[in-house]
Amino acid sequence: MKITSKLSDSENRAYLDRISRSARDLNSTVIDTLLFVEQMVSLSALLNSYDRNFNNSFPAIDENAQDPTYFIATYFDTKNITEALWVYRTVRSLTRYILLLDRFYEAGNDRYASLAKQVHESVNELLQFERNAQHLIYSIDYSLEQFSAFWNFEQIIRRRILENHTFSYTELRHFNLAKSSDASIVYSKVLDAKLPSFNENVALVLHYNQALLDIQDDWEDIEDDVQEDMPNIFVMAAVDSIPYNRIKKSRRDIIREAVLTATNSSRGPISRLVDELHASSKNTSIPENFAFLKSLSDRYADTLKRKILSSANS
16 A cells, blocks of 8 residues: 655645644643643644545544654654654554454454555555664564454453453453553554664553553443443443343443443542552653653543543532
């Protein structure tokens, strides 16, 4: 899948100027986390708009594709927009690959596997001509193979849910960390190849942040995941109090209430997991150029705690 732009040279330069200004406006010290997040949202919209002008976009998949975190990490560490865009496009393509295979394992539709193969080929195109990054072709293949074990694990969890098994806190934690391990196993390899200040602690904080975001996704997807019999840690926590077959028989409009009531969420295992992930991020030492990642950890954890508390009090 050859990656070509639909933009003229002047349009391309205009986009790059806007992206450069947006990146320069970001404050790496993150004094105001809310402002920083708002700037991230604006930058994400700009990058998404730019990316749509290339023939490698997947609109249905890209709604859940990677945020600009990896772009920002690269820019803060290198001050190089070209490098940041390369990392953004590479990580986003890898995210598309994983999301397409997610769809394949969930639906069994070979079309998703075929599209994932095309995306993988486009990633290799990006890598083979990149100076000092050709090794990523085989490194990423190995990393993707490591992550692929998650889909087998997910099917095991799915069968256990359907059989009305209950789950310990350790099992919930392991599932969440396995689901979010694409951040540390796959995407971080791209940063490692490009960034002078990168170290394994940065990969850890990226993993914790992705784990928090995955909990938020599970929060938003409770009804859909029950209807499709897909693992969801809120549901996995709830089945300790209410059998899954009873949750499954509930009307869609009361599934969320049934699940959240059963989790005792303000003092339950999900709240404990959010606190643990947040503390792990705070206690991990990372270079100053990546300090914004800890501010994002604060933001993600606080958002989840407010949602969990509101459900407990409703």
